[in-house]
């Protein structure tokens with residue numbers, strides 16, 4: 339038996355492909371907006387994280403083009419050494435100001451921002467309290483930290499009673515960090531950050547929030563979860579991605595200048611990885627400027643998602659209620675989920691099929707998500723098609 343033999347034994351994806359209902363790795367041939375071209379036909383995109391629809395905005399595309407002209411296609415080095423360009427500094431300045439924090443640091447992806455922020459802050463005496471449904475980037479930090487002897491305490495999802503029970507077991511002076519997603523990426527629910535920050539004060543803990551699905555979506559002008567609850571001053575660090583609202587790829591952390599300075603010199607994910615490309619950084623700056631100039635965009639996004647949520651709930655679908663851009667429809671088993679996914683695709687709608695381990699057992703779902711740039715026609719078409727197929731399959 340060799341290590342790679344398990345790859346030959348893995349057959350599940352092939353079995354789903356043979357049935358013609360495999361939903362993953364489908365290529366987009368053109369477009370990144372609310373309508374994309376796939377396999378030669380136009381498809382309404384109801385699964386993208388392009389929340390404000392800015393990936394196709396002329397100003398964002400132009401900023402990217404100009405950055406390539408000026409700096410070339412890559413920085414070819416880490417921020418620490420040859421990979422810092424003035425666009426990185428400009429974005430750090432702008433994003434810190436926008437988020438109401440002293441300082442910011444860019445990373446090459448949101449995953450690296452999360453992992454590269456939390457892990458370097460952990461020492462042997464620290465304990466990290468982590469929501470059970472946190473994103474994989476926080477889970478990766480936890481695994482790295484625990485290999486160094488850091489205690490990782492996982493508390494029940496968004497359950498402040500459970501968090502308090504666990505916090506209270508530790509000495510008040512023991513250093514501790516609470517790490518949570520702002521908006522949880524599978525179900526789209528919002529962390530109870532007002533209660534969480536109260537507990538953090540009471541038990542003397544620091545707080546880090548991953549706002550990947552909250553930035554541009556909730557909070558005043560799209561400033562995320564801290565602003566949504568009016569507790570941004572009590573959030574020590576917010577980590578986030580460029581790959582959703584900011585129409586690019588990259589990530590950032592914002593917080594106090596001394597903490598950012600520490601991360602600059604201690605974060606392996608920053609120091610040993612090339613910096614965000616000029617084009618990606620310029621695109622994110624342009625997207626941020628558009629968001630700042632159009633604080634109503636998150637409201638349009640919320641209204642689009644709410645229309646679908648209401649429409650599908652009223653039709654009898656098992657929809658997870660919420661107030662973000664994510665609208666999950668629980669189907670309940672793999673085969674049914676893949677089947678309705680394929681029927682939607684054939685009708686010209688692309689959604690995401692989520693099965694275990696992304697969902698708990700029995701919660702397999704179609705995870706849909708919306709953009710500010712979806713029109714009423716797109717939204718109506720999505721609702722009507724869901725209804726038609728839901729009836730055909732006996733789901734409603």
Ligand SMILES: Cc1ncc(COP(=O)(O)O)c(C=O)c1O
Nearest residue numbers: 447448449473523548550579581
């Ligand atoms: C909550 C959360 N954090 C971090 C990330 C990672 O962001 P990126 O795609 O920039 O690596 C994601 C992306 O899916 C996410 O959902």
